[in-house]
Amino acid sequence: MIWLKFYLPLYLVLYIAVAFVLPSYRTYKQTSINPITFGKTDNAHDYIGFVMKVLIALLFMTVFIYALGDRAYQYLVPISYLMKEVFLIIGLTLIHLSLLWISVAQYQMSNSWRIGIDENNKTELVTKGLFSYSRNPIFLGMIISVTGIFFILPNAVTFFLMLSTYFVIQIQIRLEEEFLEKQHGEEYLSYKKTTKRLL
Template sequence: LFSFGGKLYHYSVPVPYLENEYLKIIGLFLIHIALLWVMIAQYQMQNSWRIGIDETHKTELRTNGIFGISRNPIFLGMIISVLGLFMIVPNALTFFTTLATYFIIQVQVRLEEAFLTKQHPVDYPKYTQKVKRFL
C-alpha cells in the first residue's frame, strides 16, 4: 500500500498509538530472530523436511536440537514473524493477518500431530510429554 501512495495506507486502518520507534525496533528484531530460528529448524530437519503431510514416505522423528525446545519451531517462527510485522506496521490488515496466520497454523499443527501419532505411535506421545507444542 505504501508503494501505491501514502493515501492508500489509511484504508488499512492504521493504529496510531502503536506507531512508535520502539515497537518498530522490537518488530524488526523479532522478524530477524524468527528468520534465523526457522533456518536452523529447517536445517536440523534434514531429510524429514516436508511441506504438508506426506503419507507416502516415513520420516524420522526429530526430537533433538531446536526440536528439543519446540515441537513446531518453523510454525513458531512464522507466528513470531507476522507478530513482528504487526509491530512494524500496526494496522487492521496486519492485525488480521497475524490472527489468521495463528489460527491456520493451529489447525495445521493439530493435523500434523494426528499424523505423527499414527506414524510414530510410541515415540511421538512420549515426545509430546517432554516438549511443548510451541514453547
C-alpha cells in the same frame, strides 16, 4: 521511513526463499520427493493449505501497499497509537530473530521437511536441536514473524493476519500431530510428554 518501504518487500522475498523455497528444493534434490503435499481436494488438510496461501498473499499485498506510499496505506486503516519507534524496533527484532530461528530449524529438520502432511513417504522424527524445545519450531517462527510485521506496520489487515495465522497454524499443528502419532506411535507420544507444542 523511506528505507523500510524498500527493505520490507526484500525481507519478505528472502523470508519466503529461506522458509519455503530453498528447503523444498534441497529436499527434492536429495530425495527426489516433492515436499509440498498440499493438494486441491476439499479435505481439511488441503483447505488449510489454501488458506495459508491466501494469508501469505495478503501479507505481500499489505507490504507492497505500504511501499507504494502513505495515501495507499491509509486504506489499510493504520493503528496510529501503535506507530511508535519502540514497536518498530520490537517488530524488526522479531522478524530477524524468527528468520534465523526458522533457518536453524530447517537445517536441523533436513530431509524430513514437508509442507503439509506426507502420507506416502515416512520421515524421520526430529527431536534434537530446536526441536528439543519446541515440537513445531518452524510454525513458532512463522507466528513470531507475522507478529513482528504487525508491530512494524500496525493496521487492521496485519492485525487480522496475525490472529488468522495463529489460529490456522494451531489447526495445522493438530492435524500433523494426529498423523505423527499414527506414523511414529510411542516414540512420538513420549516426545509429546517432554517437549511443548510451541515453546
